[in-house]
Amino acid sequence: MTGPDGVELGVLRLPAPGGGGRPRYEMELPDGASLVGRRGTVSAWILYLLLSPLLLIYNVAGLVGGYGRPDWHLPSRTAWRTKGGLGLGLAPLKFYGMSDKYKVRTARLDMRVVYAQAVLHEWDG
Numbered sequence: 001m002t003g004p005d006g007v008e009l010g011v012l013r014l015p016a017p018g019g020g021g022r023p024r025y026e027m028e029l030p031d032g033a034s035l036v037g038r039r040g041t042v043s044a045w046i047l048y049l050l051l052s053p054l055l056l057i058y059n060v061a062g063l064v065g066g067y068g069r070p071d072w073h074l075p076s077r078t079a080w081r082t083k084g085g086l087g088l089g090l091a092p093l094k095f096y097g098m099s100d101k102y103k104v105r106t107a108r109l110d111m112r113v114v115y116a117q118a119v120l121h122e123w124d125g
Contacts, residue, residue, distance in 0.1 A: 007030075009030065009112055010027055012027055014124055024038050029108075035081060035083065036080065036083045037081070037091075037121075039076055039078050040074060040077060073097075076097030077096055078094065079095075093106075102114070
């Protein structure tokens with residue numbers, strides 16, 4: 001990805017098609033930093049597993065009561081963290097699946113790269 005003046009802003013990589021599992025989104029920044037985000041964070045999957053019996057009851061009740069089609073979504077929360085890091089601490093960029101919002105937690109990310117990553121993340125999901 002380049003800016004209007006031709007300066008490289010970063011490199012964005014989408015997950016490989018048909019890769020299965022949790023898709024992996026990569027951002028390489030000009031300063032050499034590399035951020036990796038996987039759809040569905042570990043904490044989101046744990047919460048999903050704990051609440052899945054309630055979601056099942058909710059969906060069955062909706063079908064029996066004639067309230068419409070089932071509403072069942074896999075966790076989509078994504079946190080971009082430094083590549084090779086332990087994943088602890090605040091992620092520089094996060095996507096919150098429940099509210100469909102992105103949050104940037106650092107000033108070192110160029111907002112143009114963040115916007116481009118958000119668009120690719122949305123279109124791929």
